[in-house]
Amino acid sequence: MVTINELMIQEHIKLLRLLSEIGEKQQTDFFITKTLLNKFREAVQRHFFQEETIIFERVIKVRGKKDLIRLIKEHKEINELIDKIEKDIDFNLSPKIDNLKIVFINHSRFETETFYPRLDKELNNKIKIRLS
Ligand SMILES: [Fe+2]
Ligand SMILES: [Fe+2]
Secondary structure (H helix, E strand, C coil), X not given: CCCXXXXXXXXXXXXXXXXXXHHXXXXXXXXXXXXXXXXXXXXXHHHHHHHHHHHHXXXXXHHCCCCHHHHHHHXXXXXXXXXXXXXXXXXXXXXXXXXXXXXXXXXXXXXXXXXXXXXXXXXXXXXXXXXX
16 A cells, blocks of 8 residues: 555655746746746645645544644744745746755655654554554
């Protein structure tokens, strides 16, 4: 059976690929940067929505709100960084993608190295207890 963590690792890889594309083109063409940024924003917001409405709901039932406050706060921070980059592009300032990349990578790493493995384990134990 595929674990939630395995699915999320795949999702994060796709998102990071979109984010890396922005970094490659940013110095040469702001219009391309903005198009790629919007593509990333749409994908990342879809991902956050999924996490917050489907997965986090389950977490609350399993373990309460621990960790969720941190994750939701980081989602907000990532969204704000995207908005800031868009504003910079609109003012013809060189957008700072690196900071967004660092925050996104740290966030994803915490989810797939700590948060989701723990959740998978807890859900599994719950199922085992229910079956025994
Ligand atoms: Fe997340
Ligand atoms: Fe995630």
